[in-house]
Amino acid sequence: MTETLLQQQPSNIIHAIPGRVRFRLHQLIESKKYADKLHQLLHSDRHVKRVHINRVTASVVIYYQTKGLHDEKVIFYLATLTQTVTVIEIEEEKPQSLLRSSKEGEWKGLRIPAIATIFAMLRNYTKIPIPTSLTIAALGLAVLPVAQRAFKSLWVDRRLNIDCLDFLALSMSFLQGKILTPALVITLHELGDIIREQTARSTEIQTADLFDTIGRFAWVQRDGEILKIESDSVQRGETVIVYPGEQIPVDGKVTEGKATVDRSSLTGESMPVVAEAGTMVYASELLRSGELYIEAMRIGNKTRAAASLELLENAPVYDTRAENYAAKIADKLILPSLVLAGIVLTTTGDPARAASILTLDFVTGIRVSMPTAFLGALNHTTRHGVVVRSGRTIEQLAEIDTIVFDKTGTLTQGDLAVVGVQTVDGGISQEKLLQLAASAEQRLTHPVAEAIANYAQKQQIQILPRGQWDYKVGLGLTAEIDGQQVLVGSAKFLKIEGIDLNGSQDRPNGLSVVYVACNGKFMGAIEYADPLRPETSFLIRQLQHKYAMEIHILTGDNEQRAIEVAKQLNIPLSQVHAEAFPETKAAIVRDLHRSGKTVAMVGDGLNDSVALAYADVSVSFEDGSDVARETADVVLMNNDLTSFLETISIAQQTKKIIEENTVLVVGPNIVALGLASTVGLNPLLATVVHNGSAIAAGLNSLYPLVQHQLETK
Numbered sequence: 001m002t003e004t005l006l007q008q009q010p011s012n013i014i015h016a017i018p019g020r021v022r023f024r025l026h027q028l029i030e031s032k033k034y035a036d037k038l039h040q041l042l043h044s045d046r047h048v049k050r051v052h053i054n055r056v057t058a059s060v061v062i063y064y065q066t067k068g069l070h071d072e073k074v075i076f077y078l079a080t081l082t083q084t085v086t087v088i089e090i091e092e093e094k095p096q097s098l099l100r101s102s103k104e105g106e107w108k109g110l111r112i113p114a115i116a117t118i119f120a121m122l123r124n125y126t127k128i129p130i131p132t133s134l135t136i137a138a139l140g141l142a143v144l145p146v147a148q149r150a151f152k153s154l155w156v157d158r159r160l161n162i163d164c165l166d167f168l169a170l171s172m173s174f175l176q177g178k179i180l181t182p183a184l185v186i187t188l189h190e191l192g193d194i195i196r197e198q199t200a201r202s203t204e205i206q207t208a209d210l211f212d213t214i215g216r217f218a219w220v221q222r223d224g225e226i227l228k229i230e231s232d233s234v235q236r237g238e239t240v241i242v243y244p245g246e247q248i249p250v251d252g253k254v255t256e257g258k259a260t261v262d263r264s265s266l267t268g269e270s271m272p273v274v275a276e277a278g279t280m281v282y283a284s285e286l287l288r289s290g291e292l293y294i295e296a297m298r299i300g301n302k303t304r305a306a307a308s309l310e311l312l313e314n315a316p317v318y319d320t321r322a323e324n325y326a327a328k329i330a331d332k333l334i335l336p337s338l339v340l341a342g343i344v345l346t347t348t349g350d351p352a353r354a355a356s357i358l359t360l361d362f363v364t365g366i367r368v369s370m371p372t373a374f375l376g377a378l379n380h381t382t383r384h385g386v387v388v389r390s391g392r393t394i395e396q397l398a399e400i401d402t403i404v405f406d407k408t409g410t411l412t413q414g415d416l417a418v419v420g421v422q423t424v425d426g427g428i429s430q431e432k433l434l435q436l437a438a439s440a441e442q443r444l445t446h447p448v449a450e451a452i453a454n455y456a457q458k459q460q461i462q463i464l465p466r467g468q469w470d471y472k473v474g475l476g477l478t479a480e481i482d483g484q485q486v487l488v489g490s491a492k493f494l495k496i497e498g499i500d501l502n503g504s505q506d507r508p509n510g511l512s513v514v515y516v517a518c519n520g521k522f523m524g525a526i527e528y529a530d531p532l533r534p535e536t537s538f539l540i541r542q543l544q545h546k547y548a549m550e551i552h553i554l555t556g557d558n559e560q561r562a563i564e565v566a567k568q569l570n571i572p573l574s575q576v577h578a579e580a581f582p583e584t585k586a587a588i589v590r591d592l593h594r595s596g597k598t599v600a601m602v603g604d605g606l607n608d609s610v611a612l613a614y615a616d617v618s619v620s621f622e623d624g625s626d627v628a629r630e631t632a633d634v635v636l637m638n639n640d641l642t643s644f645l646e647t648i649s650i651a652q653q654t655k656k657i658i659e660e661n662t663v664l665v666v667g668p669n670i671v672a673l674g675l676a677s678t679v680g681l682n683p684l685l686a687t688v689v690h691n692g693s694a695i696a697a698g699l700n701s702l703y704p705l706v707q708h709q710l711e712t713k
Helices: 032-043 071-082 095-125 132-155 162-175 180-198 210-214 304-313 325-348 351-359 363-383 391-397 407-411 430-440 447-458 491-496 536-546 559-568 582-594 606-614 626-631 642-678 683-711
Strands: 013-017 020-024 048-054 059-064 217-222 225-230 239-242 251-262 273-275 286-298 386-388 402-405 417-423 466-472 476-481 484-489 512-518 521-529 550-554 599-602 617-621 634-636
Touching: 013 071, 020 071, 032 048, 032 059, 032 071, 059 071, 095 132, 095 180, 132 162, 132 180, 162 180, 162 325, 162 351, 239 251, 325 351, 325 642, 351 642, 363 386, 363 391, 363 642, 363 683, 386 391, 386 642, 391 617, 391 642, 402 407, 402 582, 407 550, 407 559, 417 430, 417 447, 430 447, 430 466, 430 476, 430 484, 430 512, 430 521, 447 521, 484 491, 491 512, 536 550, 536 642, 550 559, 550 582, 582 599, 582 606, 599 606, 606 617, 606 626, 617 626, 634 642, 642 683
Parallel strands: 402 550, 402 599, 599 617, 617 634
Antiparallel strands: 013 020, 020 059, 048 059, 217 225, 217 239, 239 286, 251 273, 251 286, 386 634, 417 521, 466 476, 476 484, 484 512, 512 521
16 A cells, blocks of 8 residues: 555544544445455454444444554555445445435325315415315325224224314314315324424344454364354364454353453453453453463353343333323313313304314324424434434433443543652652653553553653563563663562562552562552543532432442542442443343332443443443444433533423423413303314414424524524
8 A cells, every 4th residue: 555545534534543443434334245345354454453343333443553653644544445345236225215215204194284285275365276176185185094093093992082083173174164274283283293203213223243242253273273263153162262452252261371351341341351271251352462272161142242232132122202292181181172062062053163172182282392392302412412312312311310320431531541650769760760661561552551652652751672571461571671671560570570669569549550670679650540531520510419310330340440430429339339240230220220210321332231221311422332322322422421411401401391382282272272162262263272382382392402503603
């Protein structure tokens, strides 16, 4: 690849951080063959460590290594590489076309009522000679769906519903020779139904492909040879070999080797663990360094990762459409309205007054305004960089009283960072200590080494050449730097090497440390941690004090680190749940829900996906794992927790608007109903009151969105 290609500006990058880049490639949706070919090409490239392709979201995530190049050049190279794959054939119909057909179907129901309304208006207010038979035929076709639903409700379901009330009102208006009024009412009802449908979740929950989660391939020993096979073809008891940078494809026990294993994808544990003979390891965990020989015990859909996905698929699935409040209200008002209309018709003999009463059903305004409020809220949250998948989610967000946060990658940044450098009295400077440590650990893939390298780069520390070096997995390394023997590692490692730490291993602040020695003498320590996100403290304070939320921490990390985070955020220790596997997380969320709480769960990893599915409202990030993002009801597209506060505020504002709309609809209709029942009310005036209150409520629903547009101009 030429230098020119490397420097081409890629236009399809969604997100990029050092070592990781996400591309949007719409060809992925169109062709499975394209996706397979792209995976094969990227997997074989020397810069690529891992690849995750998600065809549903048309995205590919690449974990890369620079091989001495700048990150920018590698990203440009990978962007160009993704464009070299040609689409062989389109195997599947584009989801966009399906979505387009779905939208056309929604609006199709409005066509006939609109035509009937236009014909009626032209007959009433112009001299255009529209045939009466044509107008009546159009109205009949428009009324037909209402009549069919009313018939089904009466003769099949054996109950009265809003369609029965609508059909009676429309019939009485028509029998009086009125065509425009019933046509307008049907048109307005259809508009309300379309708006309600648009607040529904557009897609079903998509679970990640199992083999994208645990790795598609495995290296196995067979007949004295090492073969690369599909991960679900491994036989129980076979020896699987895993090399640095690869995901473990099976659950099993280590029989040989020693390696650093990153299990954050499965448990959320921020610190890698050392795996050696006798250690249990699980599919989806990542080998940071070293090499392992694993006796396969669970394969494919029997692995712990697969079990998590199965739990996700079996999670309770709710109707994601915004609740049809109008139907509930109508059920209670239908019989009284019918009785009142019958009494008025009997005593006055005036069908117009009875039709007016049936028209004033309180329901149309609610049918229009409530889904409009949800639609406005969904648009409002989108403008704040938050995707909310349904109107029902907005409703639930307004009710939540308990929020459960994953720790690693959610409350914290998810990456280790140096937070302090300590030196012994009379020894070398902090800058020199950092230089020796960073020079010794240069180009190592261990998270602590990467944290030291990143910190040294920020401090503009010059990295010295490294001579002979020896890395001991789980302990540390010895390296020759500038003619000096430098040791960097754990307290145990330095003690093995005969270095006296002078009691420095006692860390009252609870921070993790790596120790540095030079020429046999202890020189100091580098403190590191998984720091909180910059916005986390503000978020928790606001949730606790402004919204009176009960906050829980739910993590697979060890208890000590979870407690340290809870103390920083003033979260009661009784609300900290540590060392939890996915099924445990799901159980805790279920228990909170069963205790009567409305629970929101915020997480970003595969290990959080089951708990996310069982929460009343699930929240994740755009750069979270594919399965967590697709499970979530709320996705923070800017990866900023403060936007979650905006979403809660919008949800509560929407609840307030719905209450206001109820007053706007019920108030005028009650007054009009009183007039229609006593002194009489023209059906046309009843329709104006009825429809006018619906329009007022609808406009009130859209006010926050209009206000936001004005504020951002």
